[in-house]
Amino acid sequence: MKRIEQGVTRPAQIAVEIDGARVMVHPGETVAVAVLASASQRFRDDRSGAARGMFCNMGTCSECTVWAAVGTSPWRRLRGCLVPVEPSLRISTRDPESRP
Amino acid sequence: MMTSLNSRGETSNFDILIVGGGLVGCASAWHLARLGLKVLVAERGHLNSGASGQNAGSLHFQIERRFLEQGEKAAADGARIVTLNRLAIEEWRGIEHMLGRPLDVAMHGGLMVAETEEQMALLAFKVARENELGLSTQVLDSAQLRERAPSLSPHLAGAAWLADEGHANPRILVDAFAEGAVEQGAQIRTGTALTGLSMARDGTYRAVLSGPDGELRVNTPRVLLASGHWTARLAGLLGLNVPLYAAPLMMSVTDRTEPVLPYLVQHVGARLSMKQTEDGNLLIGGGWPSRLVRRADGTPDLDRPATVEMKNLRANLAVAARVLPGLAQRSLLRTWTGTTCISADQLPIVGEIPAAPGLFVAAGGSLFTLGPVLARLLARTIAEGSPPEELSMFLPRRFAHLDAFAVLP
Numbered sequence: 001m002k003r004i005e006q007g008v009t010r011p012a013q014i015a016v017e018i019d020g021a022r023v024m025v026h027p028g029e030t031v032a033v034a035v036l037a038s039a040s041q042r043f044r045d046d047r048s049g050a051a052r053g054m055f056c057n058m059g060t061c062s063e064c065t066v067w068a069a070v071g072t073s074p075w076r077r078l079r080g081c082l083v084p085v086e087p088s089l090r091i092s093t094r095d096p097e098s099r100p
Numbered sequence: 101m102m103t104s105l106n107s108r109g110e111t112s113n114f115d116i117l118i119v120g121g122g123l124v125g126c127a128s129a130w131h132l133a134r135l136g137l138k139v140l141v142a143e144r145g146h147l148n149s150g151a152s153g154q155n156a157g158s159l160h161f162q163i164e165r166r167f168l169e170q171g172e173k174a175a176a177d178g179a180r181i182v183t184l185n186r187l188a189i190e191e192w193r194g195i196e197h198m199l200g201r202p203l204d205v206a207m208h209g210g211l212m213v214a215e216t217e218e219q220m221a222l223l224a225f226k227v228a229r230e231n232e233l234g235l236s237t238q239v240l241d242s243a244q245l246r247e248r249a250p251s252l253s254p255h256l257a258g259a260a261w262l263a264d265e266g267h268a269n270p271r272i273l274v275d276a277f278a279e280g281a282v283e284q285g286a287q288i289r290t291g292t293a294l295t296g297l298s299m300a301r302d303g304t305y306r307a308v309l310s311g312p313d314g315e316l317r318v319n320t321p322r323v324l325l326a327s328g329h330w331t332a333r334l335a336g337l338l339g340l341n342v343p344l345y346a347a348p349l350m351m352s353v354t355d356r357t358e359p360v361l362p363y364l365v366q367h368v369g370a371r372l373s374m375k376q377t378e379d380g381n382l383l384i385g386g387g388w389p390s391r392l393v394r395r396a397d398g399t400p401d402l403d404r405p406a407t408v409e410m411k412n413l414r415a416n417l418a419v420a421a422r423v424l425p426g427l428a429q430r431s432l433l434r435t436w437t438g439t440t441c442i443s444a445d446q447l448p449i450v451g452e453i454p455a456a457p458g459l460f461v462a463a464g465g466s467l468f469t470l471g472p473v474l475a476r477l478l479a480r481t482i483a484e485g486s487p488p489e490e491l492s493m494f495l496p497r498r499f500a501h502l503d504a505f506a507v508l509p
């Protein structure tokens with residue numbers, strides 16, 4: 001999966017953090033796009049441990065749910081496909097509170 | 101089994117036409133096919149697309165709050181359902197064995213909690229009545245409740261406990277009945293709606309089914325309307341009155357968490373049902389209404405999904421979080437709506453319509469919990485030609501006066 005580049009102009013990229021790694025995204029893109037732009041492209045795991053991806057991209061299925069924080073704000077769970085990225089955004093695909 | 105049609109596109113091959121592929125329709129089909137009847141099930145959408153696939157999956161056998169909130173007369177009437185609830189407990193204990201597959205049935209107990217002394221008094225009244233009727237509920241004071249369910253709020257005054265309560269998975273039960281029914285020779289047609297129904301001179305029924313292959317005309321001696329809240333409307337095709345009223349509800353589910361709640365939780369003084377699924381999600385409901393969509397003329401449109409009522413959703417979640425404080429840390433994943441029905445006296449209406457011999461209905465009330473046992477009793481009624489004693493207080497004949505002016509055939 002990759003961004004359409006030809007004939008498209010986007011604002012300059014900003015950096016967000018996903019599971020500790022730096023990912024470059026364009027303002028106006030959603031948190032879900034940021035996860036897709038990351039190396040793992042992984043949203044959550046099912047109970048067998050297999051990866052699940054986003055499904056509807058319109059706020060209906062909740063498959064894109066991740067934890068997000070801005071800077072040092074508390075973590076919140078949100079549907080990634082509904083929320084735009086912003087500077088200092090941190091995303092976690094696993095419960096940050098239960099991580100070692 | 102193929103449907104053989106005569107030159108006019110009619111079939112008379114079935115002993116019974118079942119309208120509706122929800123829990124009641126599919127469980128009845130399963131029993132009737134096993135009893136040797138030739139069964140045709142017509143489901144307008146897909147199997148389990150009605151209330152049977154949208155409900156909370158609670159197995160509640162204590163007298164429901166809706167009976168208690170209408171005063172002592174209603175509470176006394178409601179108590180009569182306890183005898184049926186006891187049969188339902190047996191039914192659920194054996195259902196996975198009967199259908200030969202796991203159905204996420206968890207019967208680890210249920211609590212109906214109280215927050216005030218007044219509510220504790222209501223619980224005591226209820227528990228006394230239940231025990232008279234052979235249901236061994238038990239009052240727990242707040243200390244006993246804390247011991248049993250430490251995740252619940254320390255501010256609760258106590259609860260009524262019943263060891264048999266629990267929950268099951270509404271997403272898989274109907275499929276299990278439907279597959280078993282087909283194995284026994286039943287025919288199931290989905291995407292197929294009953295669009296016409298009349299009685300012929302000889303007392304048999306002429307049904308028109310509209311499906312993907314056009315219209316099918318079925319001549320049959322018996323029809324079972326297992327059509328949930330649509331049952332009243334379909335009985336109307338024959339000019340009959342079945343007093344069932346739509347009850348649009350909503351349900352919510354949170355993200356997964358570690359096991360915190362092995363029991364079904366209800367509330368005696370507020371609308372609440374809460375449980376944790378095998379995957380760890382918390383399911384929250386309890387009878388809060390959603391909003392029916394209205395047609396241009398103001399009448400409710402029962403063919404469109406009801407919409408979430410935000411005020412009621414907030415109130416529902418507030419009660420839930422008061423009872424289970426840890427809920428505040430969870431995220432709400434989804435809220436959905438579903439429509440079921442209640443009858444004029446709140447008890448299920450199950451059996452043959454006196455004004456229309458051969459026409460059967462089964463709807464009204466908590467028919468996830470009661471559906472499997474009612475389907476068994478109804479199938480016996482149909483196969484044997486008369487209802488077993490256990491059904492006597494649920495028969496449609498208590499509303500026979502409503503059909504005093506029906507003209508049939």
Ligand SMILES: Cc1cc2nc3c(=O)[nH]c(=O)nc-3n(C[C@H](O)[C@H](O)[C@H](O)COP(=O)(O)OP(=O)(O)OC[C@H]3O[C@@H](n4cnc5c(N)ncnc54)[C@H](O)[C@@H]3O)c2cc1C
Pocket residue numbers: 119120121122123124125142143144145146147148149150151152153154155156157158159160292293294295326327328329330334349350351373385437438439440441462463464465466467468469470471
């Ligand atoms: C949100 C919610 C929560 C609930 N929680 C509980 C609970 O925890 N415990 C409990 O015991 N009960 C609960 N209930 C009630 C329970 O779900 C219903 O009583 C039960 O599912 C009824 O089953 P049914 O087969 O009669 O109806 P349905 O499942 O509604 O099936 C009726 C079927 O008939 C079909 N149909 C309608 N018209 C036609 C037509 N013209 N032709 C062909 N097919 C037609 C429909 O498409 C539908 O599939 C709840 C209900 C709701 C909505």
Ligand code: FES
Pocket residue numbers: 032054055056057058059060061062063064065079080081082
């Ligand atoms: S992808 Fe379905 S809710 Fe976001």
